[in-house]
Amino acid sequence: MTRRLLRLGSRIKWKLRKLRREMKDKRLAERCQIVLLAAKRSSQRAIAESVGCHQSRVSRVLKRFREEGVAGLFDRREDNGRPKVDDSFVYVLMSVVSKTPRDFGYLRPTWTLELLVAVTAQQTGVKVHISTLWRVLRMIKARRGRPKPVAICRMPEKAKKRRVAYLRRLAATKNRGEHVFYVDEVDIHLNPKIGPDWMLPGQQKQVVTPGKNQKCYMAGALDARTQKLIWTGGTHKNSGLFLSLVRKLLELFPKAKRIHLILDNFKIHKSKQTQQFVRQLRGRVRLHFLPPYCPDENRIERVWRDLHDNVTRNHQCRSMDELVGNVLRYLEDRNLRGPKG
Numbered sequence: 001m002t003r004r005l006l007r008l009g010s011r012i013k014w015k016l017r018k019l020r021r022e023m024k025d026k027r028l029a030e031r032c033q034i035v036l037l038a039a040k041r042s043s044q045r046a047i048a049e050s051v052g053c054h055q056s057r058v059s060r061v062l063k064r065f066r067e068e069g070v071a072g073l074f075d076r077r078e079d080n081g082r083p084k085v086d087d088s089f090v091y092v093l094m095s096v097v098s099k100t101p102r103d104f105g106y107l108r109p110t111w112t113l114e115l116l117v118a119v120t121a122q123q124t125g126v127k128v129h130i131s132t133l134w135r136v137l138r139m140i141k142a143r144r145g146r147p148k149p150v151a152i153c154r155m156p157e158k159a160k161k162r163r164v165a166y167l168r169r170l171a172a173t174k175n176r177g178e179h180v181f182y183v184d185e186v187d188i189h190l191n192p193k194i195g196p197d198w199m200l201p202g203q204q205k206q207v208v209t210p211g212k213n214q215k216c217y218m219a220g221a222l223d224a225r226t227q228k229l230i231w232t233g234g235t236h237k238n239s240g241l242f243l244s245l246v247r248k249l250l251e252l253f254p255k256a257k258r259i260h261l262i263l264d265n266f267k268i269h270k271s272k273q274t275q276q277f278v279r280q281l282r283g284r285v286r287l288h289f290l291p292p293y294c295p296d297e298n299r300i301e302r303v304w305r306d307l308h309d310n311v312t313r314n315h316q317c318r319s320m321d322e323l324v325g326n327v328l329r330y331l332e333d334r335n336l337r338g339p340k341g
Contacts, residue, residue, distance in 0.1 A: 005038040005047075005062065013039070015070060031073040034061045084126050085136055092123050093133075097142055151293040160291045167262055167288055167297065171224040177257035181221035181230070181249065182300040184264065185237055188312060188327060190214040190320050195313040207314050214320045218327070219245040221261070222300040228335050229303060233324070239273040246277070246285060259285045265292055307331070 008016075013036065020032040030051060037047045044062070048055040064072035096119050101108045104119050113130045116137075121127040128136075153160055171180050191213040199205055219241050220231040232248050234241040249259055263269050269287065278285055295301050311330050317323040 004040060004042060005044070006035065006065070008035070008039040012070070019070070019073075025075065027075065028073060031061045034058055035065050035073070038062055084128055085132060089120070089124055089126055089128075090136060090140060093120055093136060094140055094142075096120055096123065097137075153291050153293045155291045160294070163291050164294065164297055167290065170260060170288060171262065171299075173260075174225070177255070178260065179249075179253055179256050179258075180224040180260040180262065182224060182263070182298050183219070183221050183242075183245065183261045183269075184298055184300045184304065185217055185219045185241065185266070185268075186304045186307065187237070188216045188218065188320075188323060190317070190323060192315045193308060193313045195309070197314060205314075208316050210318065216320060216324060217241055220300055220303065221245055221249060222303060224262075224299070227338070229300075229331055231331060237268065239268045239271045242268045242274060243277055250281075250284070256284070258283065260288055261285065262288045262290065262298065264290050264295070264298060303334075306334075 016032045016036055020029045020036075023029060030053065033051055034047055034053075034057075037050060038058075041047050041050075044055050044058045047058045051058070061073070093116070096104075096116065097111065101111060101115055101119070104122070106115065106119075108115065113133055117128060117130060117133055120133070155163070171182075173180060191209050191211075192207055194207060197205055216233060216235055217237040218231050218233045220229055222229050230245070230248060230252065232241070232244045234244065246261075250256075253259060268274065269289070274287075278287060290297050307327065307330060311326050312323070315323060315326070317326065
C-alpha cells in the first residue's frame with residue numbers, strides 16, 4: 001500500500017477542490033493542488049514535478065497546512081499594509097520614463113535603474129528595490145530602445161496639417177492617366193553602417209571595413225498605388241540624379257497625362273536646373289513638397305530603412321560593385337514578392 005504524506009477527510013477534499021476551482025488566485029489554487037496530491041503521493045519530489053514548482057515550496061505548503069489547516073493556504077501579505085507598488089506609483093513611473101533625467105535636475109541625459117529608483121522615490125515618497133522597479137518596467141512593457149532624431153517643423157501647425165492632408169488625398173487618387181510617386185534619394189556607403197545583432201555572452205562580432213569609404217547614390221520613386229519601386233543610380237547626389245529618375249518615369253509612362261511626385265525640400269528638388277526642366281514638360285510632371293522635416297509622411301523612407309536593415313547594415317562587401325549588386329538584387333526581389341513579402 002502506498003504511503004501518503006497526508007490523510008484528508010472527504011469534506012476537506014471537497015473544500016480544497018472548491019477553492020481550487022472558484023478562486024482567481026493562481027497561487028492559492030497551486031497550494032490547494034499540492035495538498036490534494038499529498039493525500040495521494042508519498043514523495044514531495046513527485047508532487048513538485050507534477051505541479052511544476054520547487055520541492056522546498058511543497059514542504060512549506062504542507063507544513064503550514066499541518067499547523068493551521070485550510071486557513072494556512074491563504075496569502076497573508078494583505079496584512080503587510082498598503083503595497084508600495086500601486087496604481088499611483090505605476091502612473092508616476094510611466095510619467096518619469098517618458099521624460100529625461102535632465103527634466104528632474106540631473107546632468108545625465110539617459111535613465112539608469114538606480115536613477116529611476118531615486119527619482120520615483122522623490123516623486124512618490126516610496127523607495128523600491130531595483131529588482132522591484134525592473135518588474136514594474138516589464139509589467140508596463142517599457143523597453144530600452146534607440147531614440148528617434150527629429151527636427152522641429154517651422155511651418156504653422158494648421159498649415160502643416162492641411163498640407164499633409166492634401167498630399168494623403170493626392171496619394172489616394174485613382175484618376176485615369178495620373179500617377180503618384182513618393183520620391184527620395186538614399187546613400188550607399190562601402191563603409192557599413194553598424195547596427196545591433198545577436199551575440200553570444202562574452203563575444204562581440206566584428207565587421208571588417210575597407211577603411212577608405214566609397215559612396216554611390218540612388219534616387220527612387222515608390223508608386224503610391226502599387227507600392228512598386230522605380231530607381232536609378234549615380235555617383236553624385238545632385239540635380240542630375242533626380243532628373244534622371246524623372247526621365248525614367250516619363251519613359252515608363254509615356255501615355256501618362258500627369259505624374260505627381262511627392263518629395264522633401266532637399267535642394268536638388270528645387271534647383272534652377274530642376275525647375276527649368278519641369279517647366280519644359282508643361283505640366284506633365286508636378287512636384288508636391290512635404291512640410292519641412294516630415295520624413296514619416298514620405299512612404300519611400302520605409303523602403304530605404306528596410307534596404308539598410310537587409311543589405312547595407314553590418315555588410316562585409318569588399319567592393320562597391322559587390323555592394324551595389326546586393327542592393328539591386330534586394331530591390332528587384334522586393335518588387336517581385338511585394339512590399340510585405
